Amino acid sequence: MSIATKKNTAPDPSLKIVQDATCTFCGCVCDDIDLSVKDDHIVEAKRACVLGKSWFFNHHTDTRPNCLISGQPATIADGVERAAQILAGAKYPIIYGLSDTTCEAQRVAVGIGDWIGGNVDTTTSVCHGPSGMAFQGVGEVTCSLGEIANRGDLIIFWGSNPAESHPRHFTKYSLMPKGMFLPNGRKDRTCVLVDVRKTKSAKAADIFLQIKPRKDFEALWVLRALAQGLELDAASIEDETGVPLSAWQDLMDRMKRAKFGVILFGMGLTMTRGKHLNSEAVLALVRDMNAYTRFVAKPMRGHGNVTGADNVVSWQTGYPFGVNLSRGYPRFNPGEYTTADTLARGEADAAMIIASDPMANFSQAARTRLAAIPYIALDPKETPTTRAATVAFTTATYGINTPGTVYRMDDVPIPLRPAFDSPHPSDFEVLSQLERRVKQLKAAVRIG
Amino acid sequence: MSETFILIPGRTSKQGCGISEGKFTEGYQSEINLLQVSPRDMQRLALAEGERVRLTSETGAIEVAVTAAKGDELPPGLLFIAYGDLSSRLMGGDTHGSGMPTSKGLDVVLEKIG
Ligand code: SF4
Numbered sequence: 001m002s003i004a005t006k007k008n009t010a011p012d013p014s015l016k017i018v019q020d021a022t023c024t025f026c027g028c029v030c031d032d033i034d035l036s037v038k039d040d041h042i043v044e045a046k047r048a049c050v051l052g053k054s055w056f057f058n059h060h061t062d063t064r065p066n067c068l069i070s071g072q073p074a075t076i077a078d079g080v081e082r083a084a085q086i087l088a089g090a091k092y093p094i095i096y097g098l099s100d101t102t103c104e105a106q107r108v109a110v111g112i113g114d115w116i117g118g119n120v121d122t123t124t125s126v127c128h129g130p131s132g133m134a135f136q137g138v139g140e141v142t143c144s145l146g147e148i149a150n151r152g153d154l155i156i157f158w159g160s161n162p163a164e165s166h167p168r169h170f171t172k173y174s175l176m177p178k179g180m181f182l183p184n185g186r187k188d189r190t191c192v193l194v195d196v197r198k199t200k201s202a203k204a205a206d207i208f209l210q211i212k213p214r215k216d217f218e219a220l221w222v223l224r225a226l227a228q229g230l231e232l233d234a235a236s237i238e239d240e241t242g243v244p245l246s247a248w249q250d251l252m253d254r255m256k257r258a259k260f261g262v263i264l265f266g267m268g269l270t271m272t273r274g275k276h277l278n279s280e281a282v283l284a285l286v287r288d289m290n291a292y293t294r295f296v297a298k299p300m301r302g303h304g305n306v307t308g309a310d311n312v313v314s315w316q317t318g319y320p321f322g323v324n325l326s327r328g329y330p331r332f333n334p335g336e337y338t339t340a341d342t343l344a345r346g347e348a349d350a351a352m353i354i355a356s357d358p359m360a361n362f363s364q365a366a367r368t369r370l371a372a373i374p375y376i377a378l379d380p381k382e383t384p385t386t387r388a389a390t391v392a393f394t395t396a397t398y399g400i401n402t403p404g405t406v407y408r409m410d411d412v413p414i415p416l417r418p419a420f421d422s423p424h425p426s427d428f429e430v431l432s433q434l435e436r437r438v439k440q441l442k443a444a445v446r447i448g
Numbered sequence: 449m450s451e452t453f454i455l456i457p458g459r460t461s462k463q464g465c466g467i468s469e470g471k472f473t474e475g476y477q478s479e480i481n482l483l484q485v486s487p488r489d490m491q492r493l494a495l496a497e498g499e500r501v502r503l504t505s506e507t508g509a510i511e512v513a514v515t516a517a518k519g520d521e522l523p524p525g526l527l528f529i530a531y532g533d534l535s536s537r538l539m540g541g542d543t544h545g546s547g548m549p550t551s552k553g554l555d556v557v558l559e560k561i562g
Contacts, residue, residue: 025464025468026464050461050465051461051464051465051468054464054465054468054469055468057468058468058469058470059468121547125547125548126547126548126549126551129546129547129548130546130547130548133546161458161459164459164460164461164464165459165464167461196456196523196526196553197456197458197521197522197523197526197528198519198520198521198522198523199521200521210523213454213456213526213553214454214553267458267551267552268458268552270548271548271550271551271552271553272550272552272553273550273553275544275546275548275550276546302459321547322547334543334545334546334547334548335543335544335545335546335547336545338543338546338547338548339547340541340543340547340548340549341541341543341547343541344541344542344549345541357471360471360532360533360536361531361536362536362539362549363507363536363539363540363541363549364507364508364536364537364541365507365541366541367536381470381471382470382471382472383471384471384533
């Protein structure tokens with residue numbers, strides 16, 4: 001070994017090493033990242049994928065004010081006061097976002113929703129909300145990602161492109177790991193991709209089935225029929241789904257032969273016409289398959305703690321998203337209490353947006369409404385939503401600056417190991433102050 | 449000329465990295481402002497790389513530059529754009545009782561500009 005190499009391997013004393021840090025960029029929530037931190041910069045993120053590296057390298061502290069009221073710098077106390085007045089004084093306030101913050105902060109946000117008698121909705125409603133509805137209708141045959149790593153010998157990705165959205169899913173959980181019952185790793189598994197586009201994930205698959213756009217529901221019901229052994233008309237099946245019946249039959253034979261089959265489904269299903277019916281078709285197919293072998297289905301959850309949001313909102317209100325608390329008890333009704341609707345229909349008269357960006361992601365009608373009502377935004381970054389907010393708080397980044405808990409996409413809770421302090425308050429701190437003030441205001445109204 | 453296509457907005461690596469780099473950065477903005485068209489449709493419609501087209505959906509209209517999709521990623525008749533401001537402008541506000549606006553598989557009319 002040359003002297004130069006030796007020098008490079010010696011630890012740099014000015015670097016702080018954080019072992020097994022957790023990446024919260026996507027639902028994989030990888031908790032095996034080794035960070036090298038120099039002051040308030042992360043300079044190395046070992047084992048992180050391209051998205052994870054971008055996440056860790058671009059959240060150093062900045063000099064933006066902690067709080068802006070109508071675009072002017074303000075103290076946190078003044079921001080909290082104004083935010084509390086807006087929320088407590090509204091007739092139909094809504095709370096939205098929550099998928100990129102800790103469970104601890106989510107819990108306080110639900111508490112505020114209860115005090116103000118508003119809606120609590122999360123970005124689940126515009127990602128796997130339809131799957132949430134389908135779980136209630138059909139049930140969920142499920143497992144942890146660890147079980148998939150150890151047992152899954154037939155892995156079907158449907159309407160999901162993990163190569164670009166969850167880059168380490170293949171290597172950590174679904175394809176590459178050598179598992180307890182799959183000693184040869186990738187060689188012991190068959191991977192099938194079903195999608196309307198031949199995405200970058202197709203390279204990782206053994207079989208790619210390119211279906212016609214908006215035909216997921218039909219294709220899934222073809223498989224359900226084949227599972228029952230029904231005879232189907234080859235010409236009409238190919239015409240309808242874009243894939244020959246023989247290919248569907250081959251897939252069904254593989255599904256029946258599999259020891260542990262898995263369907264990992266993405267927003268190709270939930271965002272396309274049919275929505276919850278598409279998710280229901282997956283879940284029903286998987287339920288049917290359990291007559292032959294062990295089969296599970298899991299949604300590929302996007303944001304770092306969107307699964308935590310479902311869990312926290314569920315254990316506090318009984319429902320995962322789209323909850324209304326105006327009568328003092330929770331009611332659930334997607335399409336009525338979900339944010340895309342309450343905004344687009346012009347019903348909400350005040351809002352609090354936590355760690356999400358509806359000003360970029362929502363329909364024009366919803367954005368126009370949000371721009372017209374007073375609202376509060378909490379986000380570590382400047383976004384179209386924070387720019388137009390009445391009160392905008394710049395908050396510390398979860399996982400990089402603040403500790404707490406997040407849930408991986410398979411409902412496994414994982415602790416965060418922060419890398420360095422932020423000059424900005426955490427979502428939890430801002431929301432806790434806000435909850436205290438909202439309580440006072442609401443109590444005063446009740447007594448008065 | 450105008451022709452109907454099906455538009456699939458979706459995630460890309462660059463768009464994902466752009467979220468962390470900042471939504472007002474050049475990298476993010478250029479990624480969400482680019483429409484992928486299948487090479488065969490590019491040729492058939494005589495569209496040049498970078499040429500701007502107008503896309504109109506039931507609810508909105510945008511102008512956007514086109515690029516040929518890589519290899520056989522897109523079949524003819526399908527368009528792809530990274531999620532962002534432009535893709536949201538084509539999305540309707542109605543969720544059909546689901547909470548989720550139809551955000552993928554949108555019918556759009558593509559017109560050449562000028
Ligand atoms: S796969 Fe997801 S959680 Fe893991 S490092 Fe990449 S972005 Fe982070």
